[in-house]
Amino acid sequence: xxxxxxxxxxxxxxxxxxxxxxxxxxxxxxxxxxxxxxxxxxxxxxxxxxxxxxxxxxxxxxxxxxxxxxxxxxxxxxxxxxxxxxxxxxxxxxxxxxxxxxxxxxxxxxxxxxxxxxxxxxxxxxxxxxxxxxxxxxxxxxxxxxxxxxxxxxxxxxxxxxxxxxxxxxxxxxxxxxxxxxxxxxxxxxxxxxxxxxxxxxxxxxxxxxxxxxxxxxxxxxxxxxxxxxxxxxxxxxxxxxxxxxxxxxxxxxxxxxxxxxxxxxxxxxxxxxxxxxxxxxxxxxxx
Amino acid sequence: xxxxxxxxxxxxxxxxxxxxxxxxxxxxxxxxxxxxxxxxxxxxxxxxxxxxxxxxxxxxxxxxxxxxxxxxxxxxxxxxxxxxxxxxxxxxxxxxxxxxxxxxxxxxxxxxxxxxxxxxxxxxxxxxxxxxxxxxxxxxxxxxxxxxxxxxxxxxxxxxx
Ligand SMILES: Cc1cc2nc3c(=O)[nH]c(=O)nc-3n(C[C@H](O)[C@H](O)[C@H](O)COP(=O)(O)OP(=O)(O)OC[C@H]3O[C@@H](n4cnc5c(N)ncnc54)[C@H](O)[C@@H]3O)c2cc1C
Ligand code: FES
Ligand code: FES
Numbered sequence: 001x002x003x004x005x006x007x008x009x010x011x012x013x014x015x016x017x018x019x020x021x022x023x024x025x026x027x028x029x030x031x032x033x034x035x036x037x038x039x040x041x042x043x044x045x046x047x048x049x050x051x052x053x054x055x056x057x058x059x060x061x062x063x064x065x066x067x068x069x070x071x072x073x074x075x076x077x078x079x080x081x082x083x084x085x086x087x088x089x090x091x092x093x094x095x096x097x098x099x100x101x102x103x104x105x106x107x108x109x110x111x112x113x114x115x116x117x118x119x120x121x122x123x124x125x126x127x128x129x130x131x132x133x134x135x136x137x138x139x140x141x142x143x144x145x146x147x148x149x150x151x152x153x154x155x156x157x158x159x160x161x162x163x164x165x166x167x168x169x170x171x172x173x174x175x176x177x178x179x180x181x182x183x184x185x186x187x188x189x190x191x192x193x194x195x196x197x198x199x200x201x202x203x204x205x206x207x208x209x210x211x212x213x214x215x216x217x218x219x220x221x222x223x224x225x226x227x228x229x230x231x232x233x234x235x236x237x238x239x240x241x242x243x244x245x246x247x248x249x250x251x252x253x254x255x256x257x258x259x260x261x262x263x264x265x266x267x268x269x270x271x272x273x274x275x276x277x278x279x280x281x282x283x284x285x286x287x288x
Numbered sequence: 289x290x291x292x293x294x295x296x297x298x299x300x301x302x303x304x305x306x307x308x309x310x311x312x313x314x315x316x317x318x319x320x321x322x323x324x325x326x327x328x329x330x331x332x333x334x335x336x337x338x339x340x341x342x343x344x345x346x347x348x349x350x351x352x353x354x355x356x357x358x359x360x361x362x363x364x365x366x367x368x369x370x371x372x373x374x375x376x377x378x379x380x381x382x383x384x385x386x387x388x389x390x391x392x393x394x395x396x397x398x399x400x401x402x403x404x405x406x407x408x409x410x411x412x413x414x415x416x417x418x419x420x421x422x423x424x425x426x427x428x429x430x431x432x433x434x435x436x437x438x439x440x441x442x443x444x445x446x447x448x449x
Contacts, residue, residue, distance in 0.1 A: 001332045001351075005290045008310035008356045038352050039334055041311075051310065055357060079346075103422030105337060105400070108346035109353070190421040191335060 003041035010053045014060070014168065017052055018141040021164050024050040030166065031055070032075060032114035035106050036123075060113070060168060063087060070172040074113025079104070081112060090174050093181035093201070097128045100183060103191040113167045116149075119157040119222065122193035126153050126223035127215035128183060129170070131201040137169040138162075146171070153222040179203050180286025184278040185217070186270050188261060194218040195261040196270035198226075198250070200278040204286045209233045214246070214278075219254040219271045226250040229275065243279050247272040297361040299324065300368030306355060314350040314358060315339045318365060326366035326395040330424070337423035340396035341365050347403045349422070364402070366395035377440040377447075378402060387436030389427035397423050401437045410441055 011017040021028055029048035031037060032055075040046040054060055060075035063084050070091055072081075081087060081098040088095050101107060101115070101124050115125040116136065128134075129149035137146050138161060152160050161167065175181065185197035197217035203210045212233050214226040229249040233242060256267035296305040299322060306321045318324040318341070327350055330338030334352040341350045342364035369376040378398045381387065388394045397420070404411060404419045411419065416437050417430070425433060 002313065002316075003311045005309065005311055007290050008293070008354070010356075010359070034354070034357075035334060035352060038354070042332070053357060103337075104404075104419050105340060105347050105349045105422040106334065108348055 001042040003038070004044060004047045006041075006048055007050045008053065009050065010056045012056050012058075014057060014139060014166065015141075017054060017057060017166060018139065018164070020050070020052050021166070022141050024052075026163060028052055030117075032111045032117075033077065033109035034114075035102075035110045036114065036118045036120065054166070065090065065174065068174050070174060072112060072170040072172070074117075074167045074169060075111050076113075078102075078107035078110050078112070078115075082107070091132070091172060093128055093132065093175075093183060093199070094172075096181075097124050097183045097199070100124060100185045100187075100197075106191070112170055116152075116170065117159065117161055117167050119153060119155075119159045120193075121156055121220060121222050122218045123223075124183070124185065124194065124197065124217055127197065127199040127217045129172075130215035130223060130225050131181070131199045131213035132172050132175070133213070134170055134172045136167050137171065138165045139168050140164045140166075144168075150225065156221045158222070175201065176203065178287030180282040180284070182278040182281035182285065184274040184281065186274055192261075196254075196256070196267050196274050198271065198274035198278040200275075200282040202279070202282040202286050204238075204283070204288050206288060207237045209236060209238055214250060214275060216250060216254065216271050216275070219256040219267055221255070224253055226253060226275070228252070233279075238279070238283055243276050246279060247275045250275040293356055295355050295359050297358045297363055299363050300365060308355045310354060310356045312355045314341070314343075314348075314353040314355050314363075317355040318350060318363075324365050324367050327399075328392055328395060330392070335424070336393070337396045337400065338393055340399045340423060342399055342403055345403070345406075347400045347422070364399065366399055369398065369402070376402075377443040378405075378436070380443070381436035381439035382433075385432050385435040385439050387428065387433045388425075393423060393425040393427075397425070397433060401440065404437070405441055405444060409445055411437070413438070 027049040031053040061073045078098045115123045134149040180202045183199045186195045194217045199215045201213040216224040229246040251272040254268040292307045328338040330336035339350045
């Protein structure tokens with residue numbers, strides 16, 4: 001399995017990469033960790049004429065906190081997320097999520113930016129980004145814009161990223177102290193995408209749910225925000241009945257494609273189960 | 289056809305140069321141009337880990353890396369483990385603990401375990417299983433592979449003290 005022919009470029013700066021993108025237009029593709037793109041090129045599902053490798057642009061790396069916001073370079077790898085003390089302290093959900101992605105070798109190469117930009121409904125970062133209220137910095141040769149994660153994922157392999165743009169940074173507001181989070185992912189084996197998964201972010205005030213966000217992976221054309229489920233929980237006490245009702249509402253928005261991981265009914269049921277598990281775990285991790 | 293490019297990198301401590309089309313995968317350069325056939329081709333779909341090599345301090349599946357990405361890199365393959373007739377602690381571990389049967393997965397296993405032990409010199413069994421999960425073995429059932437890694441961890445840590 002060998003990709004079709006292409007020209008390769010390894011720019012060292014963002015302006016150089018943007019210049020190449022502009023020059024080659026639709027013919028060009030950006031290469032990040034390559035662990036979605038190269039497999040697709042090997043199978044000839046993707047056949048770019050020009051490949052622009054972001055791997056030598058240092059500015060695109062690193063994790064830092066800046067005035068209550070976590071700023072993560074798009075080329076930061078999954079293992080770098082897992083090993084980050086800052087994230088473990090301030091945003092353990094991202095560490096938990098990254099640990100569930102694929103296997104160690106893929107995590108040395110795969111990047112958070114690539115995972116988000118790819119737009120595969122099976123990718124795990126989109127759900128984490130939705131519940132964390134993240135936003136993405138998208139740079140073009142004409143300027144930059146910052147778009148919220150909510151609304152960014154518009155369909156299967158479709159996002160708001162435009163052809164001339166590079167995602168440079170992921171911004172995440174540091175969750176308030178006491179926030180409980182969880183990513184519950186069901187997969188058949190190590191290295192597999194989710195059969196179904198649920199991300200939850202939860203803030204409690206005593207026994208009452210003050211704020212809650214729920215997002216589902218791989219049970220629709222893109223990541224799903226389970227708003228009705230969130231609404232059913234907000235402002236009320238959390239118990240077995242309300243958790244079951246939230247799961248039912250989450251299941252009602254699922255529309256998964258049947259594949260070797262199961263039929264639509266099974267995947268929908270598992271999305272409900274993952275929602276319940278993530279809610280329970282997030283509650284146990286939240287300060288009351 | 290895209291023009292061939294000269295790519296130079298360090299392979300097991302020795303500077304090498306290959307002339308490749310941009311689409312050539314690292315596994316093919318290693319096996320076909322550089323006669324390093326230790327890294328194996330298993331699945332070709334980034335799942336099995338048989339093609340694992342160490343690239344600039346990362347374990348990578350060389351069937352999913354382009355050779356042109358390796359300019360100025362340092363690559364380590366199973367061929368670089370034995371030193372002047374002495375087996376590496378991991379090679380010894382896999383022999384002593386019967387960590388292999390057909391041996392097809394072994395070069396990838398050892399190369400991956402090498403990086404794991406650099407990052408975590410005394411991993412628990414659970415950590416070994418988690419951090420070795422990108423390497424599949426069709427024969428052993430993994431138990432003896434875990435023991436082989438533990439053997440090497442022990443030997444390497446006692447060599448340091
Ligand atoms: C065996 C295997 C199992 C996997 N399992 C999982 C899993 O369980 N969960 C999961 O989430 N993922 C999984 N993946 C996918 C993996 O996480 C990929 O690495 C990830 O989807 C893409 O990240 P990348 O850095 O490799 O991007 P690439 O493959 O290099 O790029 C992907 C796409 O995004 C575009 N792109 C990349 N970076 C940018 C940027 N900065 N700005 C704009 N566009 C950009 C590229 O042009 C390309 O179209 C798996 C992959 C493999 C091989
Ligand atoms: S041959 Fe590369 S992972 Fe299987
Ligand atoms: S020993 Fe045969 S595949 Fe592992």
